[in-house]
Amino acid sequence: MARKLNLRIWRGDSTDGGLKDVQVDVNEGEVVLDVIHRVQATQMGDLAVRWNCKAGKCGSCSMEINGKPRLACMTQVASFDENETITITPLRAFPIIKDLVADVSFNYKKAMEIPAYEPPKNLAPGEARMEQIDVERSQEFRKCIECFLCQNTCHVIRDHEENKKSFAGPRFFIRIAELDMHPLDILKNRKRTAQEEHGLGMCNITKCCTEVCPEHIRITDNAIIPMKERVVDIKYDPARMFAGLLKREKRN
Amino acid sequence: MSGVFSPTRANIKERTLRTDKWWLEPAITFGVLFSFVIYATFRAFEGANYYKDHLISPFYSPCLSEACVPEATIFGWTPVSAQIFNFALSPALIILIFPLGFRMTCYYYRKAYYRAFWLSPPACAVAEPHTKYTGETRAPLILQNAHRWFFYAGLVFNVFLTYDAIISFKSVEGEWGHMSVGTVVLLVSSTLLWFYSLSCHTCRHTIGGRLKHFSAHPVRYKLWTWVSALNHKHQQFAWYSLAGVAFADIYVRQVATGAWTNFYFF
Numbered sequence: 001m002a003r004k005l006n007l008r009i010w011r012g013d014s015t016d017g018g019l020k021d022v023q024v025d026v027n028e029g030e031v032v033l034d035v036i037h038r039v040q041a042t043q044m045g046d047l048a049v050r051w052n053c054k055a056g057k058c059g060s061c062s063m064e065i066n067g068k069p070r071l072a073c074m075t076q077v078a079s080f081d082e083n084e085t086i087t088i089t090p091l092r093a094f095p096i097i098k099d100l101v102a103d104v105s106f107n108y109k110k111a112m113e114i115p116a117y118e119p120p121k122n123l124a125p126g127e128a129r130m131e132q133i134d135v136e137r138s139q140e141f142r143k144c145i146e147c148f149l150c151q152n153t154c155h156v157i158r159d160h161e162e163n164k165k166s167f168a169g170p171r172f173f174i175r176i177a178e179l180d181m182h183p184l185d186i187l188k189n190r191k192r193t194a195q196e197e198h199g200l201g202m203c204n205i206t207k208c209c210t211e212v213c214p215e216h217i218r219i220t221d222n223a224i225i226p227m228k229e230r231v232v233d234i235k236y237d238p239a240r241m242f243a244g245l246l247k248r249e250k251r252n
Numbered sequence: 253m254s255g256v257f258s259p260t261r262a263n264i265k266e267r268t269l270r271t272d273k274w275w276l277e278p279a280i281t282f283g284v285l286f287s288f289v290i291y292a293t294f295r296a297f298e299g300a301n302y303y304k305d306h307l308i309s310p311f312y313s314p315c316l317s318e319a320c321v322p323e324a325t326i327f328g329w330t331p332v333s334a335q336i337f338n339f340a341l342s343p344a345l346i347i348l349i350f351p352l353g354f355r356m357t358c359y360y361y362r363k364a365y366y367r368a369f370w371l372s373p374p375a376c377a378v379a380e381p382h383t384k385y386t387g388e389t390r391a392p393l394i395l396q397n398a399h400r401w402f403f404y405a406g407l408v409f410n411v412f413l414t415y416d417a418i419i420s421f422k423s424v425e426g427e428w429g430h431m432s433v434g435t436v437v438l439l440v441s442s443t444l445l446w447f448y449s450l451s452c453h454t455c456r457h458t459i460g461g462r463l464k465h466f467s468a469h470p471v472r473y474k475l476w477t478w479v480s481a482l483n484h485k486h487q488q489f490a491w492y493s494l495a496g497v498a499f500a501d502i503y504v505r506q507v508a509t510g511a512w513t514n515f516y517f518f
Contacts, residue, residue: 017262019264067377069376092256092377095261102262160255201389201394204366205362206366225453230457235397
């Protein structure tokens with residue numbers, strides 16, 4: 001049975017904008033994206049919203065619902081109190097384009113800065129073999145749907161625009177971790193570039209990326225902290241530095 | 253104007269639109285950690301009431317100072333002077349830097365105090381008050397990378413504290429094979445510390461996480477899976493072990509001052 005739902009939806013663009021109140025019908029079992037579509041169909045024909053699969057797999061409908069970065073298609077209206085007004089805004093870490101659509105191109109630029117997988121030179125395409133236990137570790141990271149909710153909630157760039165040039169963000173730290181943990185990847189300097197070029201050291205482990213990930217990837221525990229530890233191995237571990245010196249001494 | 257108030261972003265005046273009690277967790281964390289720091293500081297400077305009848309407070313173990321009660325030392329070994337620059341130093345002050353450093357640089361506590369004390373950020377999607385942020389890239393926060401060294405020191409401390417728990421199986425007269433409430437308190441405290449240390453992210457990395465090729469190192473892989481299982485509970489072990497250590501110290505102090513009687517089971 002339909003009931004009335006009170007919404008506040010952010011409308012505007014890069015010049016100005018604000019929250020607009022609207023009341024809309026909602027049916028049992030509907031998600032926030034359903035009611036946004038109903039608002040679009042019945043009251044705000046020009047409301048801009050990005051969406052695609054409606055199944056939590058494309059990562060398009062990322063927005064902030066009552067201040068929390070979430071996928072609109074995976075947020076049940078029933079999870080809110082019946083009398084509660086639900087506030088819907090675009091992602092607040094990225095430039096606004098229109099209404100609920102933010103410009104997430106920052107992430108694609110950062111993606112291009114991460115060097116791709118580099119296979120061993122003596123392996124022809126199709127010859128690479130890996131055991132399941134080696135694959136499993138990075139399979140978790142491959143669940144990423146690139147919704148960029150982790151990027152959006154990360155305070156390093158959300159609260160500090162100036163850090164965007166030097167910080168890749170959690171989504172790309174899991175990409176770097178996946179490649180650095182890949183047994184066949186031969187690119188040697190991923191740890192050093194993670195720290196010196198992609199801003200791993202700026203992360204202060206507050207775990208918001210993990211909290212908002214709709215795929216429940218343990219971004220901090222399984223990617224960022226292991227990468228920080230790998231950086232410690234090469235940059236901040238005197239015992240390993242000493243062992244490295246001894247090795248070099250022997251070779252000479 | 254920076255951050256969420258940058259001119260290119262959606263024009264929203266509020267620092268956050270969250271409607272849940274996002275402030276509750278950092279507030280509780282602040283309250284508990286602050287209380288612990290106050291208590292630990294008082295105890296570290298007290299320099300007394302840390303030993304009674306084979307029970308030694310974890311704040312004072314290993315007792316390495318010449319100022320230590322002889323029974324609290326390890327076979328009478330006291331390599332550190334009781335005074336440094338004419339300043340009487342409590343035995344706790346000599347050693348507390350190690351457990352303190354381990355917890356201060358712990359990946360879990362970093363999350364807890366960055367949120368609760370430094371508000372960086374206070375909670376997810378709640379704008380922080382700072383205008384600049386460089387994270388752990390420069391001094392002093394770059395020292396967080398020393399966590400590994402405090403982890404190794406922490407393991408050594410766990411050995412001492414486990415030894416203390418074993419010693420507490422002695423009666424007041426010094427005979428083995430007795431057990432008191434104090435024994436249980438020290439055993440629980442040292443066991444929780446082992447769980448806290450072994451569930452640590454650095455332990456997970458050292459034991460096998462640094463490997464690129466799990467299938468080539470089956471034993472280390474197996475150990476890594478065990479530590480990973482513990483690592484899921486690292487946050488809980490961090491709190492339980494903190495509470496365990498605090499209670500063990502309170503218990504020993506109360507027994508040492510005569511406020512509580514250490515009841516012997518057998």
